[in-house]
Amino acid sequence: MVIYRGDAHYSQGRAKLLKRWKEGAYGPLKYFGDLDPKGLHIAMSEGFSHIAVPKFTWFTTRATAQAYPSKQHDTAVNLQHSGQLQPYIAFMQRHQRALLQQWLQNVSLQWLPL
Numbered sequence: 001m002v003i004y005r006g007d008a009h010y011s012q013g014r015a016k017l018l019k020r021w022k023e024g025a026y027g028p029l030k031y032f033g034d035l036d037p038k039g040l041h042i043a044m045s046e047g048f049s050h051i052a053v054p055k056f057t058w059f060t061t062r063a064t065a066q067a068y069p070s071k072q073h074d075t076a077v078n079l080q081h082s083g084q085l086q087p088y089i090a091f092m093q094r095h096q097r098a099l100l101q102q103w104l105q106n107v108s109l110q111w112l113p114l
Helices: 008-024 037-045 056-062 070-078 086-095
Strands: 050-053 110-113
Touching: 037 070, 037 086, 056 086, 070 086
Parallel strands: none
Antiparallel strands: 050 110
16 A cells, blocks of 8 residues: 655545554554654654665765755654664764655665564
8 A cells, every 4th residue: 555645735635544454453654754763754654564766885875965854853863773773874864865755766775673
């Protein structure tokens, strides 16, 4: 199943669908979105099981400051993860650079567990 998070109009239906999915234990709940502080926060705090990311070296060479809004800095500082996502978070926190999902077209992605 693919869900578009969208803006406030779409997010209410999405929240209800996610709740039903979790209650029914239908399987993994995978997240594909912006690889910025808010996107990572959403993936980790809303119960997703996996997140789609490019290879770490690809991420570090293409992440930009323009995709890291200053208003998300406090969110970035509070992100913590000890698994495979940790290098992405540490890089983002240290360099204040991120990627938007639209920049991931035609890029090989891998699913990392959350």
